Amino acid sequence: MFALVTIAGVFIRRRRLNRCIPWLVGTMISAQAIAFATPSGGSVSPARQFGPAVMAGDGALFWVYMLVPMLGAWAATTFGNGVTTAHTRHPRP
Numbered sequence: 001m002f003a004l005v006t007i008a009g010v011f012i013r014r015r016r017l018n019r020c021i022p023w024l025v026g027t028m029i030s031a032q033a034i035a036f037a038t039p040s041g042g043s044v045s046p047a048r049q050f051g052p053a054v055m056a057g058d059g060a061l062f063w064v065y066m067l068v069p070m071l072g073a074w075a076a077t078t079f080g081n082g083v084t085t086a087h088t089r090h091p092r093p
Contacts, residue, residue: 004028005076 004025011017011024046065053059 002072002076005073009080
């Protein structure tokens with residue numbers, strides 16, 4: 001989530017890259033699903049993880065699917081705003 005929000009934020013700030021954002025987000029989510037879903041047995045969506053966890057009676061790691069995406073988005077926003085603020089305070093000559 002950190003990489004997705006950070007890169008989407010960069011694309012949003014650059015007007016000429018705005019039209020690429022839907023392709024970027026779709027590609028990044030697909031890459032994440034391909035890379036991590038099979039080895040971990042998890043899914044990209046917390047909603048898809050919740051049903052099987054409830055039916056199997058195993059919700060021990062469900063908090064990871066709920067908390068980590070929000071923390072990643074928050075960290076990316078904080079990082080992106082810090083980089084943007086530092087860049088606007090000291091513009092290049």
